[in-house]
Amino acid sequence: MFNNRRSDRQLHLALTLGDPAGIGPEIALKALANPDLNKKLTGSNVKVTIIGDRHQLESHFAVLNKLSCEPLADPEIITILDLATNLEVEIGQGSKSSGAASFKYLDTAIAQTLAGKFSGIVTAPIAKSYWQMAGHSYPGQTELLAERSNTQKFGMMFVAKSPHTDWVLKTLLATVHIPLAAVTQTLTPELITWKLDLLRRSLKTDFGIDRPRLAVAGINPHSGEDGNLGHEEKDWLRDLLSNYQQKYPEVELSAPIPPDTMWVNPGKAWHDSAKTHLGYDAYLAMYHDQGLIPVKLLGFEQAVNTTIGLPFVRTSPDHGTAFDIAGKGIASADSLIAAIELAAALVVRRHETQKV
Numbered sequence: 509m510f511n512n513r514r515s516d517r518q519l520h521l522a523l524t525l526g527d528p529a530g531i532g533p534e535i536a537l538k539a540l541a542n543p544d545l546n547k548k549l550t551g552s553n554v555k556v557t558i559i560g561d562r563h564q565l566e567s568h569f570a571v572l573n574k575l576s577c578e579p580l581a582d583p584e585i586i587t588i589l590d591l592a593t594n595l596e597v598e599i600g601q602g603s604k605s606s607g608a609a610s611f612k613y614l615d616t617a618i619a620q621t622l623a624g625k626f627s628g629i630v631t632a633p634i635a636k637s638y639w640q641m642a643g644h645s646y647p648g649q650t651e652l653l654a655e656r657s658n659t660q661k662f663g664m665m666f667v668a669k670s671p672h673t674d675w676v677l678k679t680l681l682a683t684v685h686i687p688l689a690a691v692t693q694t695l696t697p698e699l700i701t702w703k704l705d706l707l708r709r710s711l712k713t714d715f716g717i718d719r720p721r722l723a724v725a726g727i728n729p730h731s732g733e734d735g736n737l738g739h740e741e742k743d744w745l746r747d748l749l750s751n752y753q754q755k756y757p758e759v760e761l762s763a764p765i766p767p768d769t770m771w772v773n774p775g776k777a778w779h780d781s782a783k784t785h786l787g788y789d790a791y792l793a794m795y796h797d798q799g800l801i802p803v804k805l806l807g808f809e810q811a812v813n814t815t816i817g818l819p820f821v822r823t824s825p826d827h828g829t830a831f832d833i834a835g836k837g838i839a840s841a842d843s844l845i846a847a848i849e850l851a852a853a854l855v856v857r858r859h860e861t862q863k864v
């Protein structure tokens with residue numbers, strides 16, 4: 509997605525299949541058949557191994573092959589770490605079995621990555637509800653990745669390159685998978701401070717941005733309108749951000765920006781090449797939908813979910829399991845392709861930086 513640097517040694521990415529009843533297997537087969545992606549992976553010296561069930565891939569392949577859809581990779585010849593779970597899965601219908609399978613794929617990928625076999629993991633989507641049904645109480649893949657790698661401070665960031673202008677929208681969520689009613693008590697000065705620290709570090713390490721321009725959203729409508737529409741900005745957020753700016757003068761911090769208008773300029777930078785200067789290096793949104801509605805509206809097919817703060821690279825498409833269209837041949841692999849491209853660029857960059 510960002511550079512075509514070549515690693516001096518072959519680097520390995522794990523690609524987990526996600527929920528086998530969803531579109532994960534289909535988009536994996538489409539992505540691995542994509543000539544542009546394969547050219548980039550070969551050029552960067554990065555190899556992808558699927559972690560899942562060969563049997564599940566073959567069932568999807570058999571169904572999709574009867575439809576006239578995009579080219580698919582042949583499951584016979586792709587590199588796969590076959591976990592052969594032998595679970596019964598009905599395409600389009602998530603279940604306890606499909607939840608158990610997708611959990612096992614990711615758990616194995618993490619263990620193998622921590623053991624040094626892979627430099628990064630790309631995850632196809634899972635359904636949180638079926639993880640719960642299978643007895644795995646994690647809000648999402650992000651939290652499992654963090655727990656298994658013993659990471660306390662991590663963040664969910666979405667990275668999307670505009671197909672119109674090449675400008676890159678980066679959005680970190682301050683809170684993620686919690687009910688809306690829990691957002692304001694979860695947002696604290698400590699949380700925002702370490703999320704900003706994580707963001708600064710990721711922009712520097714992964715994107716080479718030393719002097720970032722950051723936009724931070726307010727929490728309340730109009731950023732509280734001087735306490736009339738909510739008090740958090742007045743009580744602590746404004747002071748915290750101004751102290752942060754003083755502590756890190758190399759960061760240009762615009763904040764707190766009223767959460768609705770914050771997305772006007774990135775929208776212009778996304779669509780109009782003459783206006784990319786209006787875009788900031790990154791945006792900090794206070795809760796899931798404050799960040800993800802604009803991200804998906806602008807770049808549903810381009811956006812990539814990346815977990816920052818982990819000891820290895822992790823990316824994922826921005827969408828879910830899409831059970832409603834699984835097995836129909838119409839799922840777009842674009843976001844997964846972008847996720848693989850970004851993961852490849854990040855592992856090469858980290859490998860090259862560590863050598864210096």
Ligand SMILES: NC(=O)C1=CN([C@@H]2O[C@H](COP(=O)(O)OP(=O)(O)OC[C@H]3O[C@@H](n4cnc5c(N)ncnc54)[C@H](O)[C@@H]3O)[C@@H](O)[C@H]2O)C=CC1
Nearest residue numbers: 632633634635636637824826827828829830832833839840
């Ligand atoms: N990274 C992950 O593992 C994610 C998982 N999910 C999970 O996915 C499940 C379903 O969630 P929803 O909110 O319905 O979101 P969804 O993204 O699965 O589907 C929303 C709509 O977008 C369409 N869509 C999604 N991906 C598409 C693609 N690649 N090509 C064409 N159309 C596509 C679907 O058909 C559906 O109409 C939930 O259980 C949720 O937990 C949701 C988001 C991310």
Ligand SMILES: NCC(=O)COP(=O)(O)O
Nearest residue numbers: 647648649650651813824
């Ligand atoms: N809405 C984003 C999302 O659900 C990603 O979840 P996960 O990557 O933690 O599984």
